[in-house]
Amino acid sequence: MRAVAVIPKQRGSVHLVEMNEPKTSDVPGGRGVKVKTLRVGGCGTDREINNAEYGIAPEGFDYLVLGHENLGQVVETGENAKEFAVGDYVVATVRRPGKSIYDQIGEQDMTTDNEYFERGISRLHGYFAEFYVESADFMVKLPPSLKEVGVLLEPLSIVEKGLQQAFELQERLKIWQPKRAAVIGTGSVGLLTVMAMRMRGLEVHGFGKDKKEGYLNAQLCEEIGASYDSTMEISVADAAKKYGAFDIVFECTGYSPIVWDAALGAAKNGVLILSSVTGGERRAEIQSDKINIEFVLGNKLMFGTVNAGREHFAAGVKDLALCEAMHPDWLDKMLTHPVNGIENFAQMFQNLNGGVPGMIKTFCEISP
Numbered sequence: 065m066r067a068v069a070v071i072p073k074q075r076g077s078v079h080l081v082e083m084n085e086p087k088t089s090d091v092p093g094g095r096g097v098k099v100k101t102l103r104v105g106g107c108g109t110d111r112e113i114n115n116a117e118y119g120i121a122p123e124g125f126d127y128l129v130l131g132h133e134n135l136g137q138v139v140e141t142g143e144n145a146k147e148f149a150v151g152d153y154v155v156a157t158v159r160r161p162g163k164s165i166y167d168q169i170g171e172q173d174m175t176t177d178n179e180y181f182e183r184g185i186s187r188l189h190g191y192f193a194e195f196y197v198e199s200a201d202f203m204v205k206l207p208p209s210l211k212e213v214g215v216l217l218e219p220l221s222i223v224e225k226g227l228q229q230a231f232e233l234q235e236r237l238k239i240w241q242p243k244r245a246a247v248i249g250t251g252s253v254g255l256l257t258v259m260a261m262r263m264r265g266l267e268v269h270g271f272g273k274d275k276k277e278g279y280l281n282a283q284l285c286e287e288i289g290a291s292y293d294s295t296m297e298i299s300v301a302d303a304a305k306k307y308g309a310f311d312i313v314f315e316c317t318g319y320s321p322i323v324w325d326a327a328l329g330a331a332k333n334g335v336l337i338l339s340s341v342t343g344g345e346r347r348a349e350i351q352s353d354k355i356n357i358e359f360v361l362g363n364k365l366m367f368g369t370v371n372a373g374r375e376h377f378a379a380g381v382k383d384l385a386l387c388e389a390m391h392p393d394w395l396d397k398m399l400t401h402p403v404n405g406i407e408n409f410a411q412m413f414q415n416l417n418g419g420v421p422g423m424i425k426t427f428c429e430i431s432p
């Protein structure tokens with residue numbers, strides 16, 4: 065079978081490789097499920113791996129098969145994986161257990177290990193291949209009605225984890241009834257965050273860098289009942305004065321200095337969720353006294369979140385289904401740049417390298 069791989073630490077090395085098809089028996093205990101890959105989504109992580117910023121090959125290989133955002137269809141199940149049936153639509157999670165105590169209890173998204181195992185990213189081949197085999201323990205099933213948008217589930221799982229953690233952390237308050245939220249950054253993850261919070265009935269305000277006029281992402285915010293403002297025109301702190309302070313601020317811009325502006329928008333007892341992976345060395349001048357005193361006197365909370373567990377994928381399936389029911393076609397509009405056929409993988413990386421107007425999400429359709 066064909067797969068799309070990089071040679072880690074070699075810039076622009078993305079290429080096709082020929083591999084043997086995996087077998088359900090590759091997973092011990094009869095738990096293997098063989099999946100025909102339908103779609104693989106691309107994001108900044110794939111771009112950065114191809115730009116040699118990170119990515120580690122599995123032991124015994126000099127290449128790493130890419131692909132962590134996935135959607136496929138079951139073609140064969142192991143004898144002890146009968147919760148899945150041939151023809152089921154499935155999405156597999158990304159991180160696999162390592163050594164820490166969190167990994168040992170199935171909470172590998174909270175690992176404290178420095179060396180971790182993520183399919184398509186670190187030490188494990190990904191899903192950018194015609195077939196993959198995975199343990200039933202790491203897969204979720206989607207209804208057939210979500211097959212057109214299911215490739216958005218993996219990025220949505222990150223959002224689901226952040227929100228679930230926020231609600232768990234806020235149990236410190238005995239009662240917490242968030243009403244107003246801000247989403248900083250309206251790229252694909254930001255839009256999914258806007259969606260997930262709208263599905264929870266919150267008043268949501270999206271913030272992006274681009275001007276609103278003619279900006280598809282801003283239009284999508286409004287179509288789902290959120291507002292949109294450009295941070296070039298209003299700061300998050302000023303927006304909190306205009307709209308009222310935000311019980312939840314979810315930051316997903318990739319631009320760290322804006323965190324400190326976002327912090328000033330959080331309401332008393334509010335929560336600021338950080339999800340941007342910022343590998344650079346940016347520095348910023350901040351209003352440290354003001355941020356500090358407001359966090360102290362307002363009992364505010366800031367936390368970071370990364371990766372997601374199976375339960376967050378499962379929560380994402382419900383939000384996707386609810387969104388399809390409430391706003392048909394909204395999720396479809398996020399899938400702006402399809403690439404047809406695994407052999408045209410290079411087009412996806414061109415899309416990811418930027419400068420493509422109107423792009424929200426690019427993905428490769430490996431099998432229709």
Ligand SMILES: [Zn+2]
Pocket residue numbers: 106107108109110132133219
């Ligand atoms: Zn991704």
